[in-house]
Amino acid sequence: YDEIVDNLRGKMWFYLVIAFATFAIVFNFSPDIIDWIAEKLLPSDASLIYLAPAEFFLLKLRVAGYSAISLIFIIATIQIWHTVRSRSLLPDLGIGKLIGILIVSLTLFLLGITYALELMLPTVLEYLQNDASEAGLDTTYSLSAFYHFVFLLTFSLGVTFQLPLIVMLMLRLELTTTEQLAEYRSHLVVVFFIMAAMITPPDVISQFLLAIPLIILYELSIIIGKLS
Numbered sequence: 001y002d003e004i005v006d007n008l009r010g011k012m013w014f015y016l017v018i019a020f021a022t023f024a025i026v027f028n029f030s031p032d033i034i035d036w037i038a039e040k041l042l043p044s045d046a047s048l049i050y051l052a053p054a055e056f057f058l059l060k061l062r063v064a065g066y067s068a069i070s071l072i073f074i075i076a077t078i079q080i081w082h083t084v085r086s087r088s089l090l091p092d093l094g095i096g097k098l099i100g101i102l103i104v105s106l107t108l109f110l111l112g113i114t115y116a117l118e119l120m121l122p123t124v125l126e127y128l129q130n131d132a133s134e135a136g137l138d139t140t141y142s143l144s145a146f147y148h149f150v151f152l153l154t155f156s157l158g159v160t161f162q163l164p165l166i167v168m169l170m171l172r173l174e175l176t177t178t179e180q181l182a183e184y185r186s187h188l189v190v191v192f193f194i195m196a197a198m199i200t201p202p203d204v205i206s207q208f209l210l211a212i213p214l215i216i217l218y219e220l221s222i223i224i225g226k227l228s
Helices: 003-008 012-041 055-086 094-134 143-158 163-172 178-185 185-199 204-227
Strands: 045-048 140-142
Touching: 012 055, 012 143, 045 143, 045 204, 055 143, 055 204, 094 163, 094 185, 094 204, 140 143, 143 185, 143 204, 163 204, 178 185, 178 204, 185 204
Parallel strands: 045 140
Antiparallel strands: none
């Protein structure tokens, strides 16, 4: 553990340079990204308003910041796997498997983002919009509130979809077994729903839309662990 932390600390300047470059590039294209998200996710009867002088500028900073953080998260994941491999904790992990892990990590992250943008967010936002309409309310979001909600759920899904990779690492390092994972299944289901309640709005639909994929990914991790 100490070696992993030391290696990450030693790469700090590298991470900062990559983060700054990503931030600068994405910031330049952030207005197009903001427009695309609004067209895709904003319910037809809802509208966005500008409440503060710097609100749109701060939103562009947030878009660039989330992009930089996402890239650093992926790079740090690769570095951790490389450190584990170099210490021979995973002696059978060659360069081919390391590349495979990178591809799996990226795929899971993109799956989480796709799930958020294509299913979870449209469903949740439409539900909240209909709920407000039935109460006779007009739905108007501030720029910061709407996009903070979208970015929080999207990034959270991208990270939480890394669960199979984390479980497989724990199995490889012999920190747990598939039998133990199966034994504590019911406890972790409760944990998943608690996590969903903390991340999502206080409605049952959004909590289920976040917790159910985690449960499915956890079960798949156990199955893969038994087969490997």
